[in-house]
Amino acid sequence: MSTPLVSLTNAGKSYQQLDALKSVTMDLNSGEVMGLFGHNGAGKTTLMKLILGVISPSFGKVEVMGRAPDSNAAWHNRSKIGFLPENVSFYDHLTGLEVLSYFAKLKGFASSNAKKHAVNLLEQVGITHAMKRPVKHYSKGMRQRLGLAQAFIGEPKLLLLDEPTVGLDPTATHEFYRTVDQLKSNGSSVILCSHVLPGVEQHIDRAMILSSGELLAIGALTELRQKAALPVTITTSGLNNFLVNNKTLQCFLAANSTSTLLVPAQEKLAVLQQLVNHENLTDIQLETANLEQVYQHFLTEHELVKQKNENSLTEQGNC
Amino acid sequence: MNQILTVASKEFYDGLRNRWLFSITLIFALCSIGLTYFGAVASGVEGVTSLSATITSLASLTVFLIPLIALLLSYDSFVGEQESGTLLLLLTYPLSKNQLLLGKFIGQGSIIALATLLGFGSSAILLYFQLGDIIVIKNFSIFIVSAILLGLSFIAIAYLISLSVNEKSKAAGIALITWFCFALVFDLALLALLVGYDQGMSQTALTQLMMLNPTDIFRLVNLSGLDTNEVNGALAAALNLGLSQGQLFSILLAWVALPLALALFIFDRKKL
Numbered sequence: 001m002s003t004p005l006v007s008l009t010n011a012g013k014s015y016q017q018l019d020a021l022k023s024v025t026m027d028l029n030s031g032e033v034m035g036l037f038g039h040n041g042a043g044k045t046t047l048m049k050l051i052l053g054v055i056s057p058s059f060g061k062v063e064v065m066g067r068a069p070d071s072n073a074a075w076h077n078r079s080k081i082g083f084l085p086e087n088v089s090f091y092d093h094l095t096g097l098e099v100l101s102y103f104a105k106l107k108g109f110a111s112s113n114a115k116k117h118a119v120n121l122l123e124q125v126g127i128t129h130a131m132k133r134p135v136k137h138y139s140k141g142m143r144q145r146l147g148l149a150q151a152f153i154g155e156p157k158l159l160l161l162d163e164p165t166v167g168l169d170p171t172a173t174h175e176f177y178r179t180v181d182q183l184k185s186n187g188s189s190v191i192l193c194s195h196v197l198p199g200v201e202q203h204i205d206r207a208m209i210l211s212s213g214e215l216l217a218i219g220a221l222t223e224l225r226q227k228a229a230l231p232v233t234i235t236t237s238g239l240n241n242f243l244v245n246n247k248t249l250q251c252f253l254a255a256n257s258t259s260t261l262l263v264p265a266q267e268k269l270a271v272l273q274q275l276v277n278h279e280n281l282t283d284i285q286l287e288t289a290n291l292e293q294v295y296q297h298f299l300t301e302h303e304l305v306k307q308k309n310e311n312s313l314t315e316q317g318n319c
Numbered sequence: 320m321n322q323i324l325t326v327a328s329k330e331f332y333d334g335l336r337n338r339w340l341f342s343i344t345l346i347f348a349l350c351s352i353g354l355t356y357f358g359a360v361a362s363g364v365e366g367v368t369s370l371s372a373t374i375t376s377l378a379s380l381t382v383f384l385i386p387l388i389a390l391l392l393s394y395d396s397f398v399g400e401q402e403s404g405t406l407l408l409l410l411t412y413p414l415s416k417n418q419l420l421l422g423k424f425i426g427q428g429s430i431i432a433l434a435t436l437l438g439f440g441s442s443a444i445l446l447y448f449q450l451g452d453i454i455v456i457k458n459f460s461i462f463i464v465s466a467i468l469l470g471l472s473f474i475a476i477a478y479l480i481s482l483s484v485n486e487k488s489k490a491a492g493i494a495l496i497t498w499f500c501f502a503l504v505f506d507l508a509l510l511a512l513l514v515g516y517d518q519g520m521s522q523t524a525l526t527q528l529m530m531l532n533p534t535d536i537f538r539l540v541n542l543s544g545l546d547t548n549e550v551n552g553a554l555a556a557a558l559n560l561g562l563s564q565g566q567l568f569s570i571l572l573a574w575v576a577l578p579l580a581l582a583l584f585i586f587d588r589k590k591l
Binding site: 015049052053054055075076078079081083085086087088089090091093102103105106107108150 | 321322325326329333336337403404405407408409410411412413414590591
């Protein structure tokens with residue numbers, strides 16, 4: 001069994017008045033892509049900083065490539081880690097090529113190689129045409145691409161990307177995800193930190209949801225879906241009032257609708273069979289809960305639990 | 320070592336690119352050549368001024384200029400990178416805080432050092448050809464070396480400021496106040512003390528107080544090698560006490576090393 005690339009055991013960080021991150025336990029294996037989701041101030045950045053070794057945990061244990069990232073022993077591991085901070089603005093007066101060469105040198109490339117490597121990376125992110133222009137003339141998207149190129153320096157084993165697709169147009173976003181997939185197949189691990197964005201689900205193996213410093217959920221998307229037990233949305237056409245009149249089906253009906261059903265995952269097949277057998281059915285669409293809904297579910301559940309703890313009661317009615 | 324040099328050369332090229340090196344050199348050269356040639360015009364004499372008069376007026380001008388330039392050059396070194404997010408990024412690289420700070424110090428220090436050398440060196444050479452006396456070179460060397468040390472000291476002080484605050488504008492304000500205190504207020508306060516004390520302050524106490532200000536040390540270093548006839552006031556009193564030039568240089572050096580060490584200490588504890 002291989003040891004995980006990153007592992008946190010009850011790790012957390014608190015400042016004087018603020019618990020930025022409460023006891024988090026997680027693993028990340030080689031070649032795995034983890035999505036890290038949460039609102040602003042949820043503790044995403046703190047978690048990243050812990051893994052990067054920029055700050056030390058207040059309690060618990062953090063290990064990256066078998067070493068505590070804030071220790072001297074982890075020093076040479078740093079060149080194998082790529083990081084894209086949120087809202088970074090690079091040295092405005094330098095050209096893209098100069099910025100990237102500087103960072104490549106700091107990652108241990110010799111001067112001549114640094115430049116060559118930088119040119120390759122700029123090509124990879126598609127801003128070769130602007131590499132001799134000062135960064136101050138770059139658009140938001142170009143800056144973001146430069147930031148990504150910076151994170152890719154030296155083919156890192158571990159990548160931490162904070163809001164990587166902000167400011168990227170759809171083509172560039174697509175390119176970016178392709179690069180992530182490629183890195184993954186080369187055995188690199190990636191932590192994608194993001195607000196939930198459409199399109200991210202196909203590219204992550206597992207997701208992690210944080211809210212106000214607490215780990216709400218972690219697991220593969222299917223696991224999270226199961227845990228959330230969100231209903232499957234089935235939209236039908238041509239059935240007229242059949243659904244309203246059918247005793248078993250009517251309680252699945254979505255509010256204010258005569259053709260859309262919200263069905264718990266385990267009853268999905270039974271309901272589908274029943275519907276498909278109906279002769280008037282002209283069309284049927286099936287949607288499982290997407291990442292955003294799963295995310296919202298865990299957040300609201302968390303809120304409810306909090307409220308419950310405060311009021312210590314409330315019961316919900318259900319169908 | 321490589322990392323330090325990488326940072327240093329980036330900072331140095333930054334200084335070249337945004338014309339810092341060029342402007343400072345030009346200012347220094349103009350001032351020193353102007354003072355060398357026309358310093359005596361006020362007293363009705365034209366042409367090359369005497370060496371001691373030149374050094375005296377250069378020292379009193381430089382003592383204002385160099386701290387100001389050094390503070391301006393370096394006040395945003397860290398807080399600027401903190402605001403743009405590159406500081407956090409750099410610290411995730413295999414680059415220690417010490418390496419980053421020393422690299423910046425070497426890079427920006429070289430800018431000040433080179434500008435001082437070129438700017439004042441030019442007038443030293445001019446004066447040497449006019450007067451043909453080797454003493455010119457000696458006195459100017461002392462002047463240039465001490466000016467460089469003064470610049471380095473204020474770069475280190477600027478780092479202290481830059482690392483202690485979280486906003487660039489705040490750093491700029493504090494830098495300005497720092498300059499004002501060291502360059503003007505301190506000497507005024509010293510003068511007030513001299514006049515205000517009934518029994519008169521002892522010379523030892525006065526000189527010791529002067530060691531608390533690198534600009535005063537710089538003045539003492541340069542004036543102690545000259546005819547004291549052209550020096551008067553509190554400085555003259557201090558000069559008579561006879562701290563050797565070597566001692567003065569060491570104290571000036573301490574004014575570089577201590578703020579730098581303190582800056583490292585603060586950087587190490589800085590929360591990002």
